Amino acid sequence: MPVLKDCNIWFGGYDLTSVANELSIETMYADVDVTTFGSAGAHTRIGGLQDSNISLMTFLDTSISEPAFFGDRGGVVELVTAVAFPTGGTVTAGDRCYAARAMLKSISDPMKVGDAAKINATLSGAQAEGVLQGTVLAAKQTVSTGTPTSALFNLGPVAAGQSVYFGVHVFSITGDRSPTFNCQRNPTTPGTAGAYTTSVSLSRSTTGGSFGSSATVTTDAYWRVACALGGTTGSVTYAAFVAIQ
Amino acid sequence: MATIAQLRAGLVDRLSTIQGLQVYGAEPGSITPPAAVVVTPSITYHASFNSDGALKQYSFRVMVLVAQGLLDEAAHNLDEYADPTGVLSVRAAIEDDPTLNGFAESLIVTDFRPLNAEEVASLQYWGGSFDVTVYAR
Numbered sequence: 001m002p003v004l005k006d007c008n009i010w011f012g013g014y015d016l017t018s019v020a021n022e023l024s025i026e027t028m029y030a031d032v033d034v035t036t037f038g039s040a041g042a043h044t045r046i047g048g049l050q051d052s053n054i055s056l057m058t059f060l061d062t063s064i065s066e067p068a069f070f071g072d073r074g075g076v077v078e079l080v081t082a083v084a085f086p087t088g089g090t091v092t093a094g095d096r097c098y099a100a101r102a103m104l105k106s107i108s109d110p111m112k113v114g115d116a117a118k119i120n121a122t123l124s125g126a127q128a129e130g131v132l133q134g135t136v137l138a139a140k141q142t143v144s145t146g147t148p149t150s151a152l153f154n155l156g157p158v159a160a161g162q163s164v165y166f167g168v169h170v171f172s173i174t175g176d177r178s179p180t181f182n183c184q185r186n187p188t189t190p191g192t193a194g195a196y197t198t199s200v201s202l203s204r205s206t207t208g209g210s211f212g213s214s215a216t217v218t219t220d221a222y223w224r225v226a227c228a229l230g231g232t233t234g235s236v237t238y239a240a241f242v243a244i245q
Numbered sequence: 246m247a248t249i250a251q252l253r254a255g256l257v258d259r260l261s262t263i264q265g266l267q268v269y270g271a272e273p274g275s276i277t278p279p280a281a282v283v284v285t286p287s288i289t290y291h292a293s294f295n296s297d298g299a300l301k302q303y304s305f306r307v308m309v310l311v312a313q314g315l316l317d318e319a320a321h322n323l324d325e326y327a328d329p330t331g332v333l334s335v336r337a338a339i340e341d342d343p344t345l346n347g348f349a350e351s352l353i354v355t356d357f358r359p360l361n362a363e364e365v366a367s368l369q370y371w372g373g374s375f376d377v378t379v380y381a382r
Contacts, residue, residue, distance in 0.1 A: 007294045021293045
C-alpha cells in the first residue's frame with residue numbers, strides 16, 4: 001500500500017502540487033428503483049446516471065490556489081488531472097493518472113485564528129466522459145526548441161464504442177509561442193517514420209487546460225504526444241495525458 | 246527550500262531585537278540572563294504534496310530565562326517578555342518578521358507557558374517557554 005506523498009495535481013494552467021494536501025475524486029451512480037409487484041417482496045434496482053465530484057484542499061497561495069479557484073467562478077469547466085503515485089516521487093511519462101473536466105461548485109476559505117490559511121474547492125463532473133483513468137505521456141516540462149515528442153506508449157487500440165481522450169495542461173507560455181499538441185498513434189514501435197496518424201489536435205496561445213477526444217476506431221496501439229511550438233521565441237511549460245475508454 | 250539553521254538564525258535575529266536579551270541559537274552549556282534559547286524544533290514534513298518542495302511545519306520552542314534572585318522580581322521580569330506587546334515582548338519581536346529573513350512562508354507564536362525554576366549549569370533561573378509554529382518549504 002503506497003503512502004501518498006507526491007500526488008501531483010494539475011488544475012487548468014496551475015500546478016497545485018506544492019500547495020495541496022488533500023484530494024478526493026468520487027464517482028457515483030444513481031440507483032434507480034424499478035421494483036414491481038412481481039419483485040417477490042424485494043427491491044429491484046438498476047444503475048442510473050453517473051456523477052462525479054472532486055474536492056481539493058489547499059493552503060492559500062495568492063499566486064497559485066487563489067487565482068486558480070477564483071478564476072473559475074461562473075461555470076467554467078476546468079481540466080483537473082491527478083497523478084497519485086508518480087515514479088520515484090517525480091511525475092514521469094508512463095505514470096497513471098486520473099482526469100476529469102469539472103465545474104467549480106463551491107469555494108471555501110476556512111479561517112480560524114492561529115491556523116494556516118487555506119482555500120478549498122469542490123467541483124462537479126461536467127462532461128459525459130466522467131472521470132478518466134489515463135497515462136501521462138508528457139510529464140511537466142519546459143521546451144523552447146525543436147518539436148518535442150514523447151516516447152511511444154502501448155495504450156492499446158480504440159475499439160468500437162470507445163474514445164481516445166487527450167488532455168493538455170499549459171502552465172506557462174513566454175515570447176510569441178502558440179503551441180499545438182498532437183496526440184498521435186502508430187501501429188508499431190518504434191514508430192515507422194511517416195506512419196503516425198494524429199487522432200486529436202489541441203492548440204493554445206494562453207495558459208490553461210485543453211481537452212479533446214476521438215471516437216475513431218483503430219487497431220493502432222502505440223501513442224505519443226508531439227508538440228509544435230509555434231512562434232519563434234520563448235518557451236512552453238506543459239504536461240499531457242491520454243486515456244482510452 | 247529553507248534549512249533548520251536558516252529558520253533558527255531568523256528567530257535569533259528577531260529575538261536579538263529585544264534590548265538586553267542574550268540570545269542563543271542552540272541549547273548552551275551555560276547562559277547569561279536574561280537569555281533566550283532557540284530549541285531544536287519538531288517537524289511535520291508532509292504538510293502538502295510534493296516531498297522535496299512540500300510545505301513543512303516546524304514547531305520551535307523558545308525558552309526565556311531570567312535570573313532567579315528574588316522570586317517576585319523574577320516573575321515580574323518574565324511578565325514583560327510574555328506580554329503580547331511592548332519593547333520586551335517576545336511574541337511581538339518574532340511576529341514582526343513572519344518570513345524570518347525570507348526563509349519562511351509564515352509563522353505564529355501560539356503559546357507561552359511558565360516553566361517555574363529551571364536549572365542550567367547548576368544555577369537556578371526563572372523561565373518560560375514560547376511555542377512558535379513556522380511554515381516553510
